Amino acid sequence: MKAFDKCPVCGGELAQKTVEKLLRGGRHTATLRVPAEVCLHCGERLYSEDIVRSFEEIRNKLQRQDFYNFRTVGQSFTVEEDWPNSAIKPDG
Numbered sequence: 001m002k003a004f005d006k007c008p009v010c011g012g013e014l015a016q017k018t019v020e021k022l023l024r025g026g027r028h029t030a031t032l033r034v035p036a037e038v039c040l041h042c043g044e045r046l047y048s049e050d051i052v053r054s055f056e057e058i059r060n061k062l063q064r065q066d067f068y069n070f071r072t073v074g075q076s077f078t079v080e081e082d083w084p085n086s087a088i089k090p091d092g
């Protein structure tokens with residue numbers, strides 16, 4: 001079952017790939033690998049409906065800090081206010 005034969009953005013060829021996806025919920029992020037149809041021309045990624053639903057569920061859980069079924073793979077950081085290059089600002 002394929003939702004699209006061609007890229008809906010540019011009409012390019014699509015290829016089934018595994019891609020890395022970053023999801024954000026509140027101040028938390030999760031990275032995971034998922035199958036996607038990727039446009040070989042413009043890079044547009046298309047996900048199946050159940051995958052998109054899972055993304056929503058993951059974002060909601062992160063937002064609610066419900067970390068059951070998640071595991072820690074490192075820490076995330078932002079910079080301090082006094083980072084030497086003042087063009088670089090902390091997030092939040």
Ligand SMILES: [Zn+2]
Pocket residue numbers: 007008009010011012039040041042043044
């Ligand atoms: Zn495209």
